[in-house]
Amino acid sequence: MTLEYERCRGRVDDRLESYFTGEYAYRTLLESIRYSLLAGGKRIRAVMCIKFCEAAGGTVEKSLDAACAIEMLHTYSLIHDDLPCMDDDELRRGKPSNHVMFGESTAMLAGDALQAAAFETLLNTNSQPCTVVEMGRILAEAAGAHGICGGQYLDLSCKEEKLTPDTLGAMHKMKTAALISASARMGVAAAGGTQEQKKAAGEYATALGLAFQVRDDVLDCTAAEDELGKPTGSDMKKGKMTFAALMKPDECEDLIRAETEKAIKALDGIFGDAEFLIWFARMLAARKY
Secondary structure, three states: OHHHHHHHHHHHHHHHOOOOOOOOOOHHHHHHHHHHHOOOOOOHHHHHHHHHHHHOOOOHHHHHHHHHHHHHHHHHHHHHHHOOOOOOOOEEOOEEOHHHHHOHHHHHHHHHHHHHHHHHHHHOOOOOHHHHHHHHHHHHHHHOOOOHHHHHHHHHHOOOOOOOHHHHHHHHHHHOHHHHHHHHHHHHHHHOOOHHHHHHHHHHHHHHHHHHHHHHHHHHHHOOHHHHOOOOOHHHHOOOOOHHHHOOHHHHHHHHHHHHHHHHHHOOOOOOOOHHHHHHHHHHHOOOO
């Protein structure tokens, strides 16, 4: 399964290498975009898009543009989240954040350009027009005020508030799980899958997204910075409320297990071959970085 994961990630990385090239007067902006877009990363959302497409009867080729569009939008969100006016992080994926390397204004424009490029990539994909529209709608909903932007606003505005695990979970269903859910549903849409498959994909990915966030919060307290690729302990220093701050370590592990099993259960009987997706959920739950 690990080899299959690397195969899909490699296809995405190879395609992303072809974007934002050429010699232009604004080449520094393109360098800034490529700096973050090609900085590595797990490509979790892109791989999920591809594998849900395959599980619904499609191919890598049918979902590759959508997978790249997702990575562009995700990278935009990371660049903006790192800005001093947002989370104010100077390290991302083991390298200086985009604004540290290129300045705040260029980083802001790089994020803006990536968000636009995500939809440009979808609009140029070789799929039926109705499929393109559906994928674009799913991605736009995940990116907007009811998705990652709204989730980031709540995250920034509630630093000093006393949250509960339930309200924190609701916030991260917007900030983290919305784009993960969109990735899964876009994969099914790319394959021409059924409404039942889209619903199951969304349920799987929402539960997986919450488990992913809880694991992120735990790792922020326990992982080594060189393994995690970004500053550790930064959430606590900034007074941000996290699952690790609200719950005991064993309670966090229980929640990760429960959400992972919820994700796996959502697939039951809906897809012909869900073996990879089951492995994927358990692999992410057990990750160390």
